Amino acid sequence: MASSRNLSRFWEWGRKIICVGRNYAEHAKELKNEVPTEPVLFLKAPSAYVREGAPVLLPYYTNNLHHEVELGVVIGKGGTNIAQSNAMDHVEGYALCLDMSARDVQDQCKKKGLPWTLAKAFDTSCPVSDFIPKETIQDPHNLKIWLKVNDNLRQEGHTSSMIFSVPFLISYISRIITLEEGDLILTGTPKGVAAVGENDEMAAGIDNIITMKFQIKKQLQ
Numbered sequence: 001m002a003s004s005r006n007l008s009r010f011w012e013w014g015r016k017i018i019c020v021g022r023n024y025a026e027h028a029k030e031l032k033n034e035v036p037t038e039p040v041l042f043l044k045a046p047s048a049y050v051r052e053g054a055p056v057l058l059p060y061y062t063n064n065l066h067h068e069v070e071l072g073v074v075i076g077k078g079g080t081n082i083a084q085s086n087a088m089d090h091v092e093g094y095a096l097c098l099d100m101s102a103r104d105v106q107d108q109c110k111k112k113g114l115p116w117t118l119a120k121a122f123d124t125s126c127p128v129s130d131f132i133p134k135e136t137i138q139d140p141h142n143l144k145i146w147l148k149v150n151d152n153l154r155q156e157g158h159t160s161s162m163i164f165s166v167p168f169l170i171s172y173i174s175r176i177i178t179l180e181e182g183d184l185i186l187t188g189t190p191k192g193v194a195a196v197g198e199n200d201e202m203a204a205g206i207d208n209i210i211t212m213k214f215q216i217k218k219q220l221q
């Protein structure tokens with residue numbers, strides 16, 4: 001399915017990061033947003049990727065950086081107008097991802113009707129785990145995802161609670177934005193998002209499949 005380039009290091013491809021927002025009703029409600037009837041989409045820049053061993057940076061312009069743990073879907077075969085019925089053929093694998101969000105900045109953007117770029121797309125706003133081959137996960141809608149900060153459980157959700165399924169999202173997105181090999185789709189966060197500060201340690205995992213850890217550091221100016 002994949003080309004000669006190795007998708008197991010998908011973050012090195014520099015491809016699109018397409019994020020789905022409000023895909024868990026309980027999270028939409030905790031931020032006082034309506035539960036959507038159509039997916040909410042936004043993008044992160046490919047420079048947002050960060051891998052274990054490097055810190056997640058606290059942007060200088062926020063006082064409320066939130067964690068959002070999410071299941072990521074790595075696209076293996078690109079396409080436009082992909083039918084839901086064969087959408088899973090376009091999946092190469094998965095990754096555990098964080099959608100780091102400057103919540104105070106996002107709140108301001110919402111009030112002013114401005115895009116979320118500063119809140120969501122900054123450098124290190126997309127920590128990712130190792131690549132998880134497709135065969136490892138029988139059903140992407142049957143996974144528990146969790147996140148702890150300094151060993152305290154903050155988020156624990158089940159992907160069965162997604163409003164829009166992975167095949168639906170692939171099909172929906174591909175009618176708007178051509179999907180390419182190496183693209184990553186972030187499928188939204190369950191409830192429990194909250195703030196992190198300098199030197200906090202975030203640990204996250206999917207069932208007994210994968211775990212990862214990241215430390216928060218101040219951005220140097």
Ligand SMILES: O=C([O-])CC(=O)C(=O)O
Pocket residue numbers: 019020021022023024027031068099101106187188189
């Ligand atoms: O900022 C938000 O609440 C939207 C979002 O990314 C999510 O639901 O995962």
Ligand SMILES: [Mg+2]
Pocket residue numbers: 019020021068070099188189
């Ligand atoms: Mg999110």
